[in-house]
Amino acid sequence: MLFTDKLRAAQARANSWLCVGLDTDIAKIPAALRERDDAVVAFNRAIVEATGDVVCAYKPNLAFYLARGRAGMDALADTVAAIPRDIPVILDAKFGDIESSSQGYARFAFEVLGVDAVTVSPYLGADALAPFLAYEGRAIFVLAHTSNPSAQALQDAVVDGEPLYVRVARMAAALDGKAEAGLVVGATFPNQLRNVRQANPAAVFLIPGIGAQGGSLEETVAFGANAAGVGPVINASRSILYASGGDDYADAARAAAIKMRDEINLKRKT
């Protein structure tokens, strides 16, 4: 089964293009929960239980778990294990290293954690991505244009008449392997999002920047789906995880996820 097939089924089942980013910061979870040894996992588990029928994917970001050392890494493994198998999990790690190191990162993501996809950086070129592409049924999401303010410094530099991020989008289209190659395109740069879709009609998009970062939902929906009709994975983290700071955090997260899913779906119909 291709990653795309799993994603497509999850999108249809939940009628949703929404992904919840499990970027759990222990300082931001409800005080009552914070005392527990397994605070982060308990929080994530409650979020997954409250939103599982509303999302098409989950995306934990490695940084939030590494920052807490061994406890954090255990929490990451336990979080991935708690997500139902039919919901794709994307590890956001932006890996990018030479081949022998990429093999280690691929093993960590696809064998140790057992996630379905991982984000990767294009800066080292294609050979750095090859080890990830050896895994059948999995996917990489190559950073094309990111959502942060200084993204443009390098990504929008013009090379042979086209911006670097467009070259990356074409490079991803030419990758060859058993795994699939999607692209990361931030919703905070709507023109770039459209240009990436033009340069790579086939790639599945992972789109951060909606929610707390204030990205545009119009372009996200208009250019998000690929030529085969697979919708984008539209990520929101803080606006859902911390919709309430109180004991009703799971209910509040569910309500925020439903609201965002429906906002996306409303745009899909117009």
Next chain:
Amino acid sequence: MLFTDKLRAAQARANSWLCVGLDTDIAKIPAALRERDDAVVAFNRAIVEATGDVVCAYKPNLAFYLARGRAGMDALADTVAAIPRDIPVILDAKFGDIESSSQGYARFAFEVLGVDAVTVSPYLGADALAPFLAYEGRAIFVLAHTSNPSAQALQDAVVDGEPLYVRVARMAAALDGKAEAGLVVGATFPNQLRNVRQANPAAVFLIPGIGAQGGSLEETVAFGANAAGVGPVINASRSILYASGGDDYADAARAAAIKMRDEINLKRKT
């Protein structure tokens, strides 16, 4: 104390610009050791004891430890803890994410592990690097030109009349923070190494690609030191770690490290 001061002292003490990359692959360490629960740490400890007076730094690569899950992450922490405090440790992780995630990676590197420096990717621009630069006495090494075969696909793309890696070298020179910003330049691309030095005379260089990857020692030595006379950190991993596959691995690693240090020093004098 600046990172540069610590590095300079280590270089003077060992009369060495050599760094040993602790990219320990459990499949490649001597069979007798492999049976032990703490095989990787025992191997690394023996390597550090055998080479500590011959090197100016150690550089563990995160991928090799993450690939082994919890045991690997424990081994990484124990390895860093076993390195004498006066020898700089550079975590090779090529982190590059938006600011809130970079904060997590910086905390992992500088607080959880307590390393002196970390490698980072420039693809997201300056704001992704800011959290690392908040740490006084530490350093980042920004990827300018890497040592792998497909490095040129993006890094040598010409932007406004100059290659992208040169733009990165200038970007690193303009970074502002409490930590210092060095550059990663692979020895396998000698012309690029020279161009990076011209674009950024002040940066300390971390130079992989010597040893198993076959990079050029001439240019590494000729353009490696910065304007203040701080030498480059010249990394070799496999050629030293696996100099012997037998029980004499530590002695063989020491001999290989001395040989490489002396080869570097011979070039420094000519």
